[in-house]
Amino acid sequence: MTRKTSSLRVAIVASAAFIGGLAISSGFNMTPFGQAQQQQQQQQQPAEKDIAPLNEQSDAFVAIAEKVTPGVVSIQTRQAPRNSSRQQQQRGQIPPNLEEFFDQFGVPQGRAPREGAGSGFIVSTDGYILTNNHVVADAERVTVALEDKRVFDAKVVGRDPSTDVALIKIEANGLPTLALGNDRAVRVGEWVLAIGNPLALDFTVTAGIVSAKNRSGASLRGLFADEYAIVDYIQTDAAINPGNSGGPLVNSRGEVIGINSAIASPTGTYAGYGFAIPITLAKNVMDDLIEHGRVRRAIIGVSITDVTPEDAQVVGLKEIRGAKVDGFTPDGPSPARDAGLEPGDVIIAINGEQVDRVSELQRIVRNLEPGQTVSVEAMRFGDRKTFRMRLAEAAQEERVARAEAPTREQDVAYDKIGLTVAPLTAEQVRQASLADDERGVVVTDVDLNGPAYGRIGTFFVITNVLHPQEKRVRTAQDLESVLSAARQGDIVSLLTYDLRDPRKSTRVVNVRVGG
Numbered sequence: 001m002t003r004k005t006s007s008l009r010v011a012i013v014a015s016a017a018f019i020g021g022l023a024i025s026s027g028f029n030m031t032p033f034g035q036a037q038q039q040q041q042q043q044q045q046p047a048e049k050d051i052a053p054l055n056e057q058s059d060a061f062v063a064i065a066e067k068v069t070p071g072v073v074s075i076q077t078r079q080a081p082r083n084s085s086r087q088q089q090q091r092g093q094i095p096p097n098l099e100e101f102f103d104q105f106g107v108p109q110g111r112a113p114r115e116g117a118g119s120g121f122i123v124s125t126d127g128y129i130l131t132n133n134h135v136v137a138d139a140e141r142v143t144v145a146l147e148d149k150r151v152f153d154a155k156v157v158g159r160d161p162s163t164d165v166a167l168i169k170i171e172a173n174g175l176p177t178l179a180l181g182n183d184r185a186v187r188v189g190e191w192v193l194a195i196g197n198p199l200a201l202d203f204t205v206t207a208g209i210v211s212a213k214n215r216s217g218a219s220l221r222g223l224f225a226d227e228y229a230i231v232d233y234i235q236t237d238a239a240i241n242p243g244n245s246g247g248p249l250v251n252s253r254g255e256v257i258g259i260n261s262a263i264a265s266p267t268g269t270y271a272g273y274g275f276a277i278p279i280t281l282a283k284n285v286m287d288d289l290i291e292h293g294r295v296r297r298a299i300i301g302v303s304i305t306d307v308t309p310e311d312a313q314v315v316g317l318k319e320i321r322g323a324k325v326d327g328f329t330p331d332g333p334s335p336a337r338d339a340g341l342e343p344g345d346v347i348i349a350i351n352g353e354q355v356d357r358v359s360e361l362q363r364i365v366r367n368l369e370p371g372q373t374v375s376v377e378a379m380r381f382g383d384r385k386t387f388r389m390r391l392a393e394a395a396q397e398e399r400v401a402r403a404e405a406p407t408r409e410q411d412v413a414y415d416k417i418g419l420t421v422a423p424l425t426a427e428q429v430r431q432a433s434l435a436d437d438e439r440g441v442v443v444t445d446v447d448l449n450g451p452a453y454g455r456i457g458t459f460f461v462i463t464n465v466l467h468p469q470e471k472r473v474r475t476a477q478d479l480e481s482v483l484s485a486a487r488q489g490d491i492v493s494l495l496t497y498d499l500r501d502p503r504k505s506t507r508v509v510n511v512r513v514g515g
Contacts, residue, residue, distance in 0.1 A: 181255030196247025301334025327506020418450015
């Protein structure tokens with residue numbers, strides 16, 4: 001057979017196979033490859049009905065951003081130069097009359113003014129702007145830039161370190177404003193947007209949800225030096241970074257529900273946890289600053305902590321809630337003390353509004369006026385009591401002092417609660433200006449494995465045992481007389497204060513004997 005004939009047969013066989021394949025595919029309703037690929041691509045695209053909700057949500061975010069952003073401002077501040085301790089040390093090491101010479105080689109001696117940046121939002125058409133206290137604190141000059149590129153010098157109307165709220169004003173009219181919402185109606189899980197100027201990226205919009213409400217804790221309270229600091233944050237996972245401070249947190253209706261103020265992060269930048277000051281609290285501060293020129297803060301004159309399981313058991317609460325009274329304002333008015341409250345009482349309601357934690361008590365009192373009379377319900381060793389008290393106004397200034405470290409002489413250890421105590425020395429009494437009722441025994445060591453660890457620390461002074469047997473503590477023997485009768489599992493209530501605290505703010509510490 002010739003090569004030509006063989007090739008012809010192969011071609012005929014291949015053609016027949018192709019035609020047969022088409023016939024078979026037609027018989028089985030099979031789709032040719034090209035058409036199948038086209039249909040597969042069409043099937044991969046989502047149907048219009050499926051993507052409609054996503055488009056609606058996206059359009060909602062766009063609408064909120066377009067509505068709110070014009071009322072957000074960028075804030076730049078300039079502060080006076082401040083020598084650091086290192087710079088002061090450097091200056092002390094430089095020969096006289098040679099400071100300018102060393103300035104040329106990178107030792108500026110702290111002479112350059114410090115600059116800062118933050119955010120804010122307009123709340124009135126004539127130029128009032130809300131922001132954070134820490135954004136404008138100690139600023140010699142404050143400059144405000146609007147989204148439309150206009151720039152204004154601003155005046156600080158007033159600020160409140162305890163809430164980290166400040167009010168500034170620019171001279172302008174017809175400005176876009178933001179509507180203020182109701183943070184009490186905010187629900188955990190609802191969508192929110194944060195708008196501000198993070199990391200010098202002006203007018204940035206980020207989205208997230210409300211992660212938690214009434215957020216408080218030592219890590220947040222440490223942001224403030226004021227003893228009346230109110231820590232009642234809205235927590236969000238909307239990205240917040242340095243520069244966002246003072247900007248608005250808005251809900252799905254474009255209403256401001258909080259002022260972005262802080263982040264919890266090991267690096268100083270966004271790590272998923274941002275915190276905003278509730279807008280109702282900020283509005284109260286703003287109204288006071290406008291009407292009175294200062295913040296009028298109602299107080300009941302107590303130091304308080306959240307309730308522990310031991311606290312609830314001692315006072316007879318079935319639920320672990322309320323705010324425990326640790327003591328009273330030592331050098332100012334204390335309506336709570338005047339009304340008859342005692343250390344160890346747990347406040348559970350004010351004017352019928354339930355108190356579950358410290359932050360809620362602070363919020364309730366902050367919304368009241370100095371001079372107003374309120375009804376306070378509290379639990380005391382199984383009894384429910386009601387008190388009438390007239391709220392006082394917080395003082396504007398604080399007294400400062402310092403205390404010396406306690407002595408380790410004549411230490412007495414109490415293994416039952418894991419504490420070692422010693423008598424106060426005459427020098428300690430003098431340095432701390434201790435009154436007679438402030439004298440007791442000072443804690444000099446805490447057993448890391450003992451039941452008191454984490455509840456009480458060194459430098460604490462124990463002045464009274466409140467439970468199970470009330471006893472004034474002046475010596476180690478006074479404490480021993482109560483502890484010797486305590487059995488495994490009993491709870492001992494101790495009235496204490498930190499010797500280093502100039503205000504001698506007392507705290508009730510409940511410790512379970514033996515663990």
